[in-house]
Amino acid sequence: xxxxxxxxxxxxxxxxxxxxxxxxxxxxxxxxxxxxxxxxxxxxxxxxxxxxxxxxxxxxxxxxxxxxxxxxxxxxxxxxxxxxxxxxxxxxxxxxxxxxxxxxxxxxxxxxxxxxxxxxxxxxxxxxxxxxxxxxxxxxxxxxxxxxxxxxxxxxxxxxxxxxxxxxxxxxxxxxxxxxxxxxxxxxxxxxxxxxxxxxxxxxxxxxxxxxxxxxxxxxxxxxxxxxxxxxxxxxxxxxxxxxxxxxxxxxxxxxxxxxxxxxxxxxxxxxxxxxxxxxxxxxxxxxxxxxxxxxxxxxxxxxxxxxxxxxxxxxxxxxxxxxxxxxx
Amino acid sequence: xxxxxxxxxxxxxxxxxxxxxxxxxxxxxxxxxxxxxxxxxxxxxxxxxxxxxxxxxxxxxxxxxxxxxxxxxxxxxxxxxxxxxxxxxxxxxxxxxxxxxxxxxxxxxxxxxxxxxxxxxxxxxxxxxxxxxxxxxxxxxxxxxxxxxxxxxxxxxxxxxxxxxxxxxxxxxxxxxxxxxxxxxxxxxxxxxxxxxxxxxxxxxxxxxxxxxxxxxxxxxxxxxxxxxxxxxxxxxxxxxxxxxxxxxxxxxxxxxxxxxxxxxxxxxxxxxxxxxxxxxxxxxxxxxxxxxxxxxxxxxxxxxxxxxxxxxxxxxxxxxxxx
Numbered sequence: 001x002x003x004x005x006x007x008x009x010x011x012x013x014x015x016x017x018x019x020x021x022x023x024x025x026x027x028x029x030x031x032x033x034x035x036x037x038x039x040x041x042x043x044x045x046x047x048x049x050x051x052x053x054x055x056x057x058x059x060x061x062x063x064x065x066x067x068x069x070x071x072x073x074x075x076x077x078x079x080x081x082x083x084x085x086x087x088x089x090x091x092x093x094x095x096x097x098x099x100x101x102x103x104x105x106x107x108x109x110x111x112x113x114x115x116x117x118x119x120x121x122x123x124x125x126x127x128x129x130x131x132x133x134x135x136x137x138x139x140x141x142x143x144x145x146x147x148x149x150x151x152x153x154x155x156x157x158x159x160x161x162x163x164x165x166x167x168x169x170x171x172x173x174x175x176x177x178x179x180x181x182x183x184x185x186x187x188x189x190x191x192x193x194x195x196x197x198x199x200x201x202x203x204x205x206x207x208x209x210x211x212x213x214x215x216x217x218x219x220x221x222x223x224x225x226x227x228x229x230x231x232x233x234x235x236x237x238x239x240x241x242x243x244x245x246x247x248x249x250x251x252x253x254x255x256x257x258x259x260x261x262x263x264x265x266x267x268x269x270x271x272x273x274x275x276x277x278x279x280x281x282x283x284x285x286x287x288x289x290x291x292x293x294x295x296x297x298x299x300x301x302x303x304x305x306x307x308x309x310x311x312x313x314x315x316x317x318x319x320x321x322x323x324x325x326x327x328x329x
Numbered sequence: 330x331x332x333x334x335x336x337x338x339x340x341x342x343x344x345x346x347x348x349x350x351x352x353x354x355x356x357x358x359x360x361x362x363x364x365x366x367x368x369x370x371x372x373x374x375x376x377x378x379x380x381x382x383x384x385x386x387x388x389x390x391x392x393x394x395x396x397x398x399x400x401x402x403x404x405x406x407x408x409x410x411x412x413x414x415x416x417x418x419x420x421x422x423x424x425x426x427x428x429x430x431x432x433x434x435x436x437x438x439x440x441x442x443x444x445x446x447x448x449x450x451x452x453x454x455x456x457x458x459x460x461x462x463x464x465x466x467x468x469x470x471x472x473x474x475x476x477x478x479x480x481x482x483x484x485x486x487x488x489x490x491x492x493x494x495x496x497x498x499x500x501x502x503x504x505x506x507x508x509x510x511x512x513x514x515x516x517x518x519x520x521x522x523x524x525x526x527x528x529x530x531x532x533x534x535x536x537x538x539x540x541x542x543x544x545x546x547x548x549x550x551x552x553x554x555x556x557x558x559x560x561x562x563x564x565x566x567x568x569x570x571x572x573x574x575x576x577x578x579x580x581x582x583x584x585x586x587x588x589x590x591x592x593x594x595x596x597x598x599x600x601x602x603x604x605x606x607x608x609x610x611x612x613x614x615x616x617x618x619x620x621x622x623x624x625x626x627x628x629x630x631x632x633x634x635x636x637x638x639x640x641x642x643x644x645x646x647x648x649x650x651x652x653x
Contacts, residue, residue, distance in 0.1 A: 027460060054460065060490065065449040065483035072453020075438055076388065078460060080453075095480075099443050100450065108431040108439050109421035110644035144645050168647035 002188045009180040011154035012043050012119075015161035016081065018190065020051055023079060026165055027055040029066055030083030030119075034058040040085045041121060041180050063089050067096035067118060071170075074116040075104060079165060086132045087122035087174070094139070101170040102145030113168035117161070123176040123214055123264060124301045124312050133301035133308070135213075135265035140172040141241045141274065147171045147195055148241040152216035154184040156239055159193030166192065176213040176264075196243035200252065204234030207258040207322050210249055210275055212238060215262045215313060222318035229319075231326050241271060249275065250283045257288035258325055262313055267295035289328045292321050331381065331542065333606050337615075339381050339538060340601060343373040343594050344619045346397040349406060352623050353396065353413060353427075357573055361631070363415045366427050369397030371536075371568035374593035375500050376401035378541025378563075379468050382549040388436040388454045388467040390447035393428040394500075394567075395440035398470050404432045406626035416633035423636040424644065436465075444505075445478030447471060448497065452484045455493030455558070466494045466552040468545070474505025476519045485560065489526040494552035496545060499562040500535065506571045507579045523560035535563030536593040539600070565593075 006014070020026045028044060034056050038045030048056035059066050063084055070080040084090050090097060101114050124133035140148050147169050151157040157175070164171035201216055202223050211219035216237045223233040236252050238245055253259050259279055261272035272293040279291060294313045302308055331339070350370040356362050369376065372394075380389065380401035391398040399409050404420070412419025413427045420430050431439030438454060441447045451469030458465045475481055476499055488495045499519050503510050516522065523530025529551070533544040541563055548559035566588035570577035577585075601607040607615075 025460075057491075060483070060486060062483035062487060064480055065452065065487045068446070068449020068480065068484060069453035069456055069487060072390075072438070072450040072455070073457040073460070074453070075433075075450075076454045076457040078457045095443055095446055096449065100441065100446055104439065105647065106644050107421060107425045107429040108433070109419070109424050111421070111431055111433045112439075113647040147646075 003185040004188065005183050006154050006186055007180065008151070008154045008157045008175070008182050009041065009043055011158035011186055012161055012175065013045065013047070015158045015165070016044065016047060017050065019162060019165040020047070020055065025077060026079045026081065027057065028081050028083065029057040029059050029069065031059055031061055031066070031085050033083050039083060041177065043180070044083070063092035064096050067093040067101065070116045070118070071096055071101050071104065071114060074114045075112050079115045081117040081119060081165060084118060084120040087120040087136055088131050088134050090118070090120055090136065097140065097146070097172065098143045102143045106145055114170045115168045116170045117164045117173050118171070119173045119175060121175045121177040123178055124308055125178045125214070127303060127305055127308060129303040130300040135296070137174050137241055138265050138270045138274070141271065145170065146242060148174065149195065149239070150174045150212045150241055151239060152179065152213055152237050154182070155186050156193060156199070158186055159191055160195070160239060163192045163195060167195070174213065178214045182217070193239065195240045196245050198236055198238045198245035198248035200234060201237045202233070202235040204232040204256065206231045206256055206326055207233045207260060208236060208249070208252040208256045209233050209260045209262060209318065209322070210236045210238065211262040212241070212271060213264065215264055218313065218315050219262050219318060222315045222322065225315060225319050226322055229323060231322060233322060244275070244278065246278045246282065249279060253279055253283045254286045257286060259287065259291045260294060260318070260321055260325065261291070262294045262318055264296060264312060266298050267293055268298050270295055289325050292325055294318055294321055330539070335381065336601060336606055339377050339542070340597055340607070341615055341619060342377045342401055343538065343597065344615060345406070345622065346370070346373045346376065346400050347594055348619050348623045349400060350396060352627055354569070356414070356627070362413060362427070364426055365572045366413070367394040367572050368567065368569045369394055371592070372500055372502060372565045373397055374538035374541050374597070375498065375535045375563040375565055376470070378538045379496065379498050379545040381542050382546045383466065383468060385435055387465050388438050388451070390438050390451040390454070390467070390469045391430070391440035392444070392447060392471055393440065393442040394472070395428070395430060395470070398440070399430050399432065399437055402437045403435045404430070404437055406622055407629040410626045410630040411633050414630045415635060416630055417636040417640070418629070418633040422640065445471060445475035445480040448475065448480045448484035449487070451495050451497070452488040452493060455488055455495040456491060458494055459491065464553045466496060466549050468496045468498055470498045470500060472505065473499060473501040473503065473510050473519060476522065477513060485526050485528070485558065488558040489528045492555060492557035494555070495558040496548040496552060497558060497560045498545070499560065501562050501564050502567045504571070504580070507575070509579070518562060520560055520562040528558050528560060530560045530562070532562045532564065535565030536591045536596065538593060538597050
């Protein structure tokens with residue numbers, strides 16, 4: 001298979017372009033995604049020129065209507081991909097996402113499906129403070145009816161976005177803003193990645209580190225550093241939070257006997273809490289040490305670089321937690 | 330003015346809604362309806378006058394007070410009643426109930442119980458029509474209360490700027506639950522708000538089915554021509570309170586009496602008699618036919634089983650991309 005190196009941004013754009021070529025019911029809507037800007041993070045750059053303004057639609061600043069219009073189009077034969085410029089702003093559309101898109105199929109007894117994709121960037125690290133830096137994926141993981149995708153590499157981003165667009169469920173598709181320029185290999189051929197299938201990003205035997213999105217890269221760096229300590233860590237990336245591949249996580253924990261969950265969202269009732277609980281329910285007997293979580297310490301995201309850095313999990317904190325855990329015996 | 334056959338059909342539909350709602354009220358009193366109910370009785374002219382302009386492949390979106398919208402769009406009475414009674418044979422297999430009925434086979438895109446949430450969804454259905462290049466239209470029903478939601482502003486503005494084929498039908502029954510319109514907005518006519526979106530705003534007598542029919546007809550024609558949406562306000566009044574346990578004590582008796590005199594069905598009936606389109610005997614026959622239909626639907630619903638508990642976990646997802 002011929003592979004080539006692209007960024008996450010390029011991979012996402014390729015998925016959108018190829019799916020729009022493949023299926024004329026696929027169209028995009030969102031704020032400044034069209035020919036003048038190409039999306040705040042440049043994901044849709046060039047698509048309006050290629051597919052026209054009808055299929056790449058700039059909208060007013062109306063997040064609830066962007067998603068609502070996506071819902072209405074999805075239940076009448078189209079496959080919309082809505083972009084919400086910053087994940088924090090999905091708060092303005094939570095009714096349409098969680099009460100409408102997620103529940104329409106169920107409330108109406110399965111008469112219809114809602115093939116809508118909502119793409120949005122989460123994550124801190126670029127000093128834009130509390131309204132542009134959050135990681136709110138747990139809100140949507142907590143909503144039955146939605147799928148939640150959390151890709152960490154160009155390969156996963158492209159394959160999962162294609163699955164999201166071709167599938168018939170509403171998908172909350174999380175992008176991490178620090179991942180857009182991150183490079184990786186993807187094949188030239190068309191491919192998709194099924195939802196609910198985790199990937200072991202690095203094999204190990206002493207401890208399982210489950211991480212998502214940008215944290216996957218920090219976990220991989222930490223795993224590299226841990227080798228010097230004689231600790232071989234396994235890094236598991238769930239790739240989708242709903243459905244969650246609990247089986248793969250449990251399988252890894254059974255092998256290593258230790259679990260650390262690294263997630264950029266708030267610790268309380270967050271992604272890490274759910275994964276920890278799932279493992280506690282299914283594999284407690286296999287654990288040699290308590291489950292540890294490395295997550296945001298329940299604060300809003302602060303502005304000043306020194307403050308922001310202090311609340312986001314990093315390699316150092318991951319390494320420290322792993323060392324403490326393994327030294328327990 | 331529609332031809333006679335159409336007028337008779339409209340009359341029959343209005344009567345069907347009224348008798349259906351009376352039956353729902355009666356069943357509620359017998360503890361046969363779980364949850365709550367929001368009856369459409371009194372507002373029949375709006376749903377029927379609007380839907381008489383629609384084809385089977387046109388769409389509607391509906392609200393918590395939606396039984397009348399379903400019936401006017403051509404939904405089956407038996408499956409509607411079964412849904413209201415929480416039965417497996419209902420439109421939504423008992424998962425939706427009174428506030429969430431949909432029939433996608435007739436373009437009834439469903440009722441939402443979040444006030445105003447159907448407005449952007451209707452805009453999206455209009456966008457879908459535009460992108461698919463058909464001449465369908467969408468009628469979006471909502472109340473006076475919804476016109477104070479952000480979705481009203483966002484959804485109508487978006488439909489306006491994209492020239493989408495949507496008729497935004499505001500059923501102004503003067504009260505958002507118990508809150509009178511004048512306490513929460515300074516305009517008398519909600520249609521005036523259309524100016525802010527650069528689209529036509531029309532206020533019609535919502536208790537005069539022919540007035541609604543005509544106004545909605547113009548809006549539908551404009552939409553089918555690709556000229557964009559219309560905000561059509563229909564002034565009407567509910568016969569009952571907001572929901573089951575609301576005696577509507579906030580409505581002055583004089584006001585209620587005044588509106589009762591303007592009852593849409595009585596007025597339409599008088600018009601039909603006066604113009605010789607129907608006779609007293611035909612009206613009686615209609616009444617008995619409709620009553621029998623409602624009784625049959627009720628019998629079907631009451632004899633239908635409740636869903637099995639295991640069905641609660643079905644239909645959450647379209648299954649193909651979920652892994653076991």
